[in-house]
Amino acid sequence: MKTIYLIGFMGCGKSTIGSHLSEQTNETYIDTDTYIEDLYEKEISEIFQESGEEVFRTYEIEALKNVSTYSIVSTGGGIVKKPENLNTMKTNGITIYLQTSFNEIIERLENDDSRPLWDSNLTDNMNVLYERRILLYEAHADYIIDTGNKTVEEITKEIEEIMEVN
Numbered sequence: 620m621k622t623i624y625l626i627g628f629m630g631c632g633k634s635t636i637g638s639h640l641s642e643q644t645n646e647t648y649i650d651t652d653t654y655i656e657d658l659y660e661k662e663i664s665e666i667f668q669e670s671g672e673e674v675f676r677t678y679e680i681e682a683l684k685n686v687s688t689y690s691i692v693s694t695g696g697g698i699v700k701k702p703e704n705l706n707t708m709k710t711n712g713i714t715i716y717l718q719t720s721f722n723e724i725i726e727r728l729e730n731d732d733s734r735p736l737w738d739s740n741l742t743d744n745m746n747v748l749y750e751r752r753i754l755l756y757e758a759h760a761d762y763i764i765d766t767g768n769k770t771v772e773e774i775t776k777e778i779e780e781i782m783e784v785n
């Protein structure tokens with residue numbers, strides 16, 4: 620079976636959808652951030668703080684390779700930054716971009732202080748990051764699901780339909 624990779628911006632619901640999809644399908648599931656946190660016994664924010672983003676990205680490249688045995692993988696929002704990761708996902712499965720509007724992301728991450736690259740007070744900068752990232756998600760997704768006004772169940776169902784034809 621091809622691995623399903625969920626990609627998209629921070630707060631688009633990759634982990635929520637991934638774990639719900641796993642419950643519905645009984646397929647194995649992992650989140651790359653959780654994998655990294657368990658392996659290094661540190662939170663993502665600590666890794667950024669102590670070692671910097673580039674070190675985190677090298678952990679992430681390795682993590683993505685190591686989880687290719689799982690059926691469903693939710694990824695960190697920056698997974699598309701590294702060509703190695705695009706290659707890993709292309710080789711092992713299909714990528715599904717969970718497309719969520721910037722306004723929705725702002726609402727969801729309003730009180731979030733666990734994400735080192737997110738700052739609710741710097742909306743303009745966050746918008747620049749969002750715009751830059753969505754170009755990459757769009758360019759590298761095999762499928763795009765617009766998550767606007769949809770329930771977790773509805774989005775999961777759409778992915779199940781994609782899984783049936785792959």
Ligand code: S3P
Pocket residue numbers: 627628629630633652663694695696697698734735736
């Ligand atoms: C990041 C997104 C985060 C996490 C790290 C970097 C990014 O994952 O991997 O903080 O560069 O967009 P989520 O997309 O699950 O928040």
